Amino acid sequence: xxxxxxxxxxxxxxxxxxxxxxxxxxxxxxxxxxxxxxxxxxxxxxxxxxxxxxxxxxxxxxxxxxxxxxxxxxxxxxxxxxxxxxxxxxxxxxxxxxxxxxxxxxxxxxxx
Amino acid sequence: xxxxxxxxxxxxxxxxxxxxxxxxxxxxxxxxxxxxxxxxxxxxxxxxxxxxxxxxxxxxxxxxxxxxxxxxxxxxxxxxxxxxxxxxxxxxxxxxxxxxxxxxxxxxxxxxxx
Numbered sequence: 001x002x003x004x005x006x007x008x009x010x011x012x013x014x015x016x017x018x019x020x021x022x023x024x025x026x027x028x029x030x031x032x033x034x035x036x037x038x039x040x041x042x043x044x045x046x047x048x049x050x051x052x053x054x055x056x057x058x059x060x061x062x063x064x065x066x067x068x069x070x071x072x073x074x075x076x077x078x079x080x081x082x083x084x085x086x087x088x089x090x091x092x093x094x095x096x097x098x099x100x101x102x103x104x105x106x107x108x109x110x111x112x
Numbered sequence: 113x114x115x116x117x118x119x120x121x122x123x124x125x126x127x128x129x130x131x132x133x134x135x136x137x138x139x140x141x142x143x144x145x146x147x148x149x150x151x152x153x154x155x156x157x158x159x160x161x162x163x164x165x166x167x168x169x170x171x172x173x174x175x176x177x178x179x180x181x182x183x184x185x186x187x188x189x190x191x192x193x194x195x196x197x198x199x200x201x202x203x204x205x206x207x208x209x210x211x212x213x214x215x216x217x218x219x220x221x222x223x224x225x226x
Contacts, residue, residue: 102154
C-alpha cells in the first residue's frame with residue numbers, strides 16, 4: 001500500500017532563508033512523487049513531479065526536491081524564501097488506477 | 113482553455129438537504145477524479161470516472177454519496193441528506209488519459225452544512 005508522511009505540520013522561516021519541507025513515503029512499487037502547493041482558499045498547483053528519471057527534480061518558483069530511495073524520502077527545498085511562498089504544501093505519492101495519495105500537509109509561514 | 117471548472121465555489125446547505133457539485137473537465141480530458149479535503153487535512157480520493165463509467169469508487173462513503181460523468185455535460189458529485197461532517201472542500205481534477213497522473217485540479221467547492 002502507498003502512504004505519505006509529512007514530518008512537520010508547520011514550518012516557519014524568515015524571508016531570504018532556506019526552506020526545507022520533509023516528506024517520507026511508502027510504496028510497494030516504484031512510485032511517482034509530487035509536491036503540490038495550495039494558497040488560502042485556492043486550488044492546488046503542481047510544483048514538481050518525480051517519475052523515475054533524474055533523482056533531483058526542479059520545479060516552479062525555485063523549488064526542487066530530491067528522491068532518495070534508500071531513505072524513502074522526497075524532501076522539498078528552496079534556497080531563499082519569499083513572502084509569496086507562504087502556503088500549504090502537500091507531498092503526494094501515486095497509487096494504482098491513476099490515484100494520488102496526499103500527505104496531511106505542511107503549512108509554511110514566511111516572516112519579514 | 114478555461115481549465116477545470118467547478119461550481120458553485122461555495123455552497124451552504126442545511127442538514128438533511130441535498131448538495132450537487134459540478135465539475136467540467138479541461139477540453140480534451142475524459143478522466144475525472146473527485147477528492148475531499150476536510151479541515152486541516154490533506155486531500156482524500158473519493159472516485160475516478162470516465163464518460164458514463166465509474167472506474168474506481170473505493171474512496172466514496174457507502175451511503176448518501178454518488179457520482180456520475182454523463183456522455184454530455186459535467187461530472188456531478190451528489191450528497192444526499194447532508195450532515196455537518198460533510199462540510200469540506202471538494203476538489204475535482206481531470207486528465208487526458210488514465211495514466212501518467214497528468215492531473216489538472218479545479219479550484220474546489222467549499223460545502224458548509226449548517
